[in-house]
Amino acid sequence: MAHGAGGRLSQELTARVFMPHLGNPVLDQLDDQARFEAEPGRIAFTTDTYVVSPIFFPGGNIGDLAVNGTVNDLAVGGAVPRYLSAGFVLEEGLPLSELERIVKSMADAARKAGVVIACGDTKVVQKGQCDRIFINTSGVGFIPPGRDVSCRNLRPGDAVLLSGTIGDHGMAILTTREGLSFQSRIQSDSAALNGMIADLLAAAPNLHAMRDPTRGGVAATLNELALSSSVGIELDEATIPVREEVRGAAELLGIDPLAVANEGKMLVVVPAAEADAALAAMRLHEHGREAAVIGKVTEEHPGMVVMRTPFGSRRIVEMPLGEQLPRIC
Amino acid sequence: MAENEARGALSGLSQRERRRIEVRGIVQGVGFRPFVWRLAHQLDLAGFVRNASSGVVIEVEGKPDALDRFETALRSEAPPLARIDSIDRHSIPPSVCGEPGFIIPESSGGEAMQTLISPDIATCPACLADIADPAGRRYRYAFTNCTDCGPRYTIVERIPYDRPFTTMKRFELCPDCQREYNDPGDRRFHAQPNACPACGPKLELCDAVGVRLAVGDEITAAGELLAGGKILAIKGIGGFHLAVDASNEAAVRRLRSRKGREEKPFAVMVRDLAAARALCDISPEEKAALASPQAPIVLLRARQGLSLAPSIAPGNDRLGVMLPYSPLHWLLLREGPKVLVMTSANFSEEPLVADNAEALERLAGIADAFLMHDRPIARRCDDSVVMSMAGAVRLIRRSRGYAPAPVRLAESGPPVLGTGGELKSALCLVKGGEAFMSQHIGDMKNYEAYRHFDDVAAHLQRIFQTEAELLVHDQHPAYMTTRWALEQGKPTLGVQHHHAHLASCLAEHQHSGPAIGLTLDGAGYGTDGTVWGGEVLIGDAARAMRFASLEPMPLPGGDVAVRQVWRTALGWLHRSGVSPEGLECFRQPQSAQVLELLRKEVGTSESSSCGRLFDAVASICGLRHEARYEGQAAIELMQAAGGRIAEAGYRFGFERKPNRWLMLISPMLRDIAAAVRAGASSTEISRHFHRTLVGIFSEITRMAYLETGLKTVVLSGGVFQNQLLTETLARELESNGYQVLMHAQVPTSDGGISLGQAVIGREFLRGSYRGVDN
Ligand SMILES: [Fe+3]
Ligand SMILES: [Mg+2]
Ligand SMILES: [Zn+2]
Ligand SMILES: [Zn+2]
Known part of the structure; x- marks a missing residue:
């Protein structure tokens, strides 16, 4: 792929790569803007830019990640995701075949998630001005009237649920990027969760909050929830699902799986009375088979996440700071 | 006749003098007032003794020679738990008609009392005699105490130190105990925890x-x-x-x-x-x-x-x-x-x-x-740990019996709170010319320890009636003590870990510096974002420069390596270019994976740690690959030497970097690997290893001296719990004419850094703080 002057290349790419895969009645109009009917309730709107190395990894690539991530950001707010935009920044020299693979998996992901890619844009930049491909996706969804899902809604006594194993995405990325030979079985969990969330909301209509624990992992997300609602969260370490291979790789690297990114998991906070129903609904879904109640919301230690270890002591789960530096003097 | 009597009385009065004596130090709750009372009665003096804002105030009146004897005895015969820091005295006019006798007026309670709360004190011989006496009323009574002994700090809920403000408040004194409590002539006069089987804890x-x-x-x-x-x-x-x-x-x-x-x-x-x-x-x-x-x-x-x-x-x-x-x-x-x-x-x-x-x-x-x-404990306090090393008894863990007794500082200054380290956290509040160290608190990652820390921080400031103007924490972003400090909504300062070690030792010795600081420990966050641990910092509490460090090595898996010490061995050997043949540490279950991490530089932290070097050597020589408690590998490596050190060590070197010297340990690691392959025993290796370290640190001290002219050397950091290294190095340095400062009153480990942080904080408030030049 070469750098296109005056956007001619972009047009070519649109015609040859994007439209064949992403085409749909809204996009096909190729107007300067997408137009669609609004649904009742509030509008949810989000944007995220995906920069990941490597762009292909076990369990997915940057394309489905860009769709799933934005779909999940809408869904965890209680919205029904509908329309996405896709903006591409491509580095010259990116093989067309790779771009095509990426676009194709975006289309598949959108189809699976039941969302429409309604508008898009492409820029090709000189070598070195970006790393192969960056994708921005924005998304619009609708929150049905009367639904209130917010990270400020946590109440003492609520149950904290997790939809499945933690750390899969981050570990898959890390081990692939560094070419570590010893953990080839770890797959990213990249997935759209809006289907499961719809079932979950039906089963637990009084659900308080949902979040997808992406960057910073479960540790970062729970800390944010505790801070936003000024409550404490107490986890039970033994109940947190972690795949053996993820645990092994994390231990080897000295990384806490709680601080590792996920792309197809969510944390759910529901009133204790709805915990069983919520759990059952999640477990029926393919992305929630290993769902578990992992803790509860407490009045004690507002703003702080604490984890009960199998030995019975309570360890503070901090907001991850990026690099994990040795503390032991 | 009446006139003569009056004149006689007047002339009697004219021989009288009155002095006002202010005593500062630990003089409350330690039987000081009854002691003064008894002394005054023996010497037939009139006047009073009462608690005051900063100790006790005495006014005594009588014959001048008796007053002199009184003053001498005040110091020489003070009760065992009292610690007199200063005595101010001056003459004041005697009472016009003479005073009837010597009294201890009731505490008004309204006085702003700045009393030093005594630490908890072991049962005194007199109380042991009481509980051993079958005829006495305290025979086999488990809560016997007196003004010379018993619980103090651990039962205080708030000040002033009076029974209603301690956890003894729920026990009403029986008439016998009350009588003792009221009688200035009794050993239990105003003993707040006074108790007997009839009225006390059960x-x-x-x-x-x-x-x-x-x-x-x-x-x-x-x-x-x-x-x-x-x-x-x-x-x-x-x-x-x-x-x-x-x-x-x-x-x-x-x-x-x-x-x-x-x-x-x-x-x-x-x-x-x-x-x-x-x-x-x-x-x-x-x-x-x-x-x-x-x-x-x-x-x-x-x-x-x-x-x-x-x-x-x-x-x-x-x-x-x-x-x-x-x-x-x-x-x-x-x-x-x-x-x-x-x-x-x-x-x-x-x-x-x-x-x-x-x-x-x-x-x-x-x-x-x-x-x-059923006597509640208001404040938890572990047992303290001490060890005799290099000619003095040194605190390893400063807690019961010591906290919160002050460490004297050279200078007075504003109140500052040092929040300490992470795993062996202890707070330090400096106030006036004193530093009040809290008891040992423990691993701050533990929620209960964090709560305990929070409680002790508030308690320390409450009992010493002061609010810190500045909270000083370690620069490590992930320390919970850092998080705590930043959440208090007060001015804060982050200081470099090894700078705090250096400043702590100087403060303990009331030495203003500058000094050559050999600060050797396991890990401390450095100003360059890497993990330091074998540092030579030259400076004082206001500033320091990193003169030298141990050669940085890759630590695979960070803190995991503290347990799996073989990982450290692999990191240190890999960087030193040593091949695996004949070395057990390369044959651990996950050695291949760890070597891959090292080759690809993934999951490793660069560290100039000295503590980890001991771990690495313990594993390289096959002594221990897995530590079951903190420091185990290092302790066993030292013990392998059997208290002896070799005459000659392994090779080492120095490399000049733009900003500092590197103390090269890779030549030593290559020598050790060769020695292991040649069948050397761990005893032999340990003796040579310790000698090498003494050589490295003596030589770098000489280099620092040549550059700065300084002849004062501070030894601080957890590595100096190693007796063989500490004693040999101290002896070597002293024989070369250096003044060597080592910790004794506060731990050399991270249990002592809060003192250094607090005094560095004072430099900051004074505007003279410059931090560490990297
Ligand atoms: Fe340290
Ligand atoms: Mg996002
Ligand atoms: Zn006693
Ligand atoms: Zn009694």
């Missing part, structure tokens, strides 16, 4: 689930349970202990498995000094430490062929020994087993259990029975 013995056992005598029954191999939770002064008969190997093993403590040594409590001598070789200063009012655990050299259970301190040639420090302990050891394992009742780094209900809950499944009492 023992109860409960089974494993907290049901009270109907026994004739709790102590006798507890002794029998211990003799029968049971694990007893015993509530003492600053918290609970878990106790077993130290001669019963099965019981000790059971305690280990239930507590989840694999190999970390247990301390023992013995009946008396003679019993201690039967177990250990004791020097005069160790004996003094054992029998001191602080009654710490003293790390003694264990005798060979002990009759004690082998799993008390496996693979360790030291034994932690303490004497009974409460009447309860004393009675138990007189009537139960002669030697008891007494370990803090907690899980690993949690704070020790202090409350009865908490004990029943948290120690369920560990203790077979609970020996408790």
Whole structure:
């Protein structure tokens, strides 16, 4: 792929790569803007830019990640995701075949998630001005009237649920990027969760909050929830699902799986009375088979996440700071 | 006639003088006023003594020679727990008609009292005599105390130090105790925790689930349970202990498995000094430490062929020994087993259990029975640990008996709070010319420890009636003490870890610096974002420059390597270009993976750690690949030397970097690998290794001297708990004419850095703080 002057290349790419895969009645109009009917309730709107190395990894690539991530950001707010935009920044020299693979998996992901890619844009930049491909996706969804899902809604006594194993995405990325030979079985969990969330909301209509624990992992997300609602969260370490291979790789690297990114998991906070129903609904879904109640919301230690270890002591789960530096003097 | 009498009286008065004497220091709650009262009565002086804002104020009136004798005796005969920091005196006009006698007026309570709360003090000989006297009213009474001894800091809820503000408030004094309390001539005059069997705290013995056992005598029954191999939770002064008969190997093993403590040594409590001598070789200063009012655990050299259970301190040639420090302990050891394992009742780094209900809950499944009492513990306090090294008794863990006694500073200044480190956290509040160190708090990642820290921080400022103007924390972004400081909504300052080590040692010696600081420890956040640990910092509390560091090495897996020390060995060897042949550390279950991480530089932290170097060498020479408690590999490496050091060491070197010297250890690591392949014993390697370190640090000190002209050397950091290195290096430096400053009153480990942080904070407030030049 070469750098296109005056956007001619972009047009070519649109015609040859994007439209064949992403085409749909809204996009096909190729107007300067997408137009669609609004649904009742509030509008949810989000944007995220995906920069990941490597762009292909076990369990997915940057394309489905860009769709799933934005779909999940809408869904965890209680919205029904509908329309996405896709903006591409491509580095010259990116093989067309790779771009095509990426676009194709975006289309598949959108189809699976039941969302429409309604508008898009492409820029090709000189070598070195970006790393192969960056994708921005924005998304619009609708929150049905009367639904209130917010990270400020946590109440003492609520149950904290997790939809499945933690750390899969981050570990898959890390081990692939560094070419570590010893953990080839770890797959990213990249997935759209809006289907499961719809079932979950039906089963637990009084659900308080949902979040997808992406960057910073479960540790970062729970800390944010505790801070936003000024409550404490107490986890039970033994109940947190972690795949053996993820645990092994994390231990080897000295990384806490709680601080590792996920792309197809969510944390759910529901009133204790709805915990069983919520759990059952999640477990029926393919992305929630290993769902578990992992803790509860407490009045004690507002703003702080604490984890009960199998030995019975309570360890503070901090907001991850990026690099994990040795503390032991 | 009447006129003559009047004249006579006047001339009598004219020989009288009156002096006002202000005494500062630890002079409240230690029997100081009754002591003054008795002294004044003996010398036939009139006047009064009362508590005042900064100690006690005395006015005495009488003949000048009697007044002089009074002043001399004030210092020379002061009660054992009193610590006089200063005496100010001046003459004032005598009373016109003379005063009837000497009195102790009631405390008004309204005075802004800045009294120093005494630490908890071991039972005094007079009280031991009381509990041993079958005819006395305190015979076998487990809560006997007097103004010379007993609990203090751990029972204080708030100030002033008066019974209603202590956890003794729930016990109403009986008439006999009240009489003692009111009588200035009595040893228990104003002894706030005064108690007797009629009115004071009571023992109860409960089974494993907290049901009270109907026994004739709790102590006798507890002794029998211990003799029968049971694990007893015993509530003492600053918290609970878990106790077993130290001669019963099965019981000790059971305690280990239930507590989840694999190999970390247990301390023992013995009946008396003679019993201690039967177990250990004791020097005069160790004996003094054992029998001191602080009654710490003293790390003694264990005798060979002990009759004690082998799993008390496996693979360790030291034994932690303490004497009974409460009447309860004393009675138990007189009537139960002669030697008891007494370990803090907690899980690993949690704070020790202090409350009865908490004990029943948290120690369920560990203790077979609970020996408790109904005197609440307001503030938890672990046993202190000391060790005799390089000619002095040095604190390893500063807690019960020491906290919150002040460390004197060279200068006065504004109130600042140092928040300490992470795993051995302890706070330090500097106020005026004194530094008040808190008790040892523990691993701040533990939620209960964090809460305890929060509580102690507030308590320290409350009892010393001051609010810190500045909170000083470590620069490590992930320390919980950092997080705590930043959440308080007060001015804060982050200081470099090793700078705090250096400043702490200078402060303890009331030395203003600058000095050459050999600060050697496991890990501390550096100003360049890497992990430091083997540093030569030159400077004072205001500023320091990083003159040299150990050659940085890759630490695979960060803190995981603290347990899996073979990883450190691989990191250090990999960087040193040593191949795996003939080395056990390369044949660990995951060696291949760790080597891959090292090759690809993933999951490794660069560190100039000195502590980890000991771990690495222990693993390279095959001594230990997996540490079951912090420092185990380093301790065993030192012990392998058998107290001797080689004449010559391995090779080392120095490399000039733009901003500092590197002390090259890779040549030594290559030599050690070669020695292992050639079949050298760990004893031989350890002796050469220690000699090499002495060589490196002596040489870098000389280089620092040549550049700066400084002849004062500070040794600080956890590595200086290593006796062989410390004593040899100190001797070598002193023989080369250096003045060597080492920690004694505060720990050389991270348990002592809060003092350094606080004094650095004062430089900041003064505008002279410049930090560390990297
Ligand atoms: Fe340190
Ligand atoms: Mg996002
Ligand atoms: Zn006494
Ligand atoms: Zn009484």
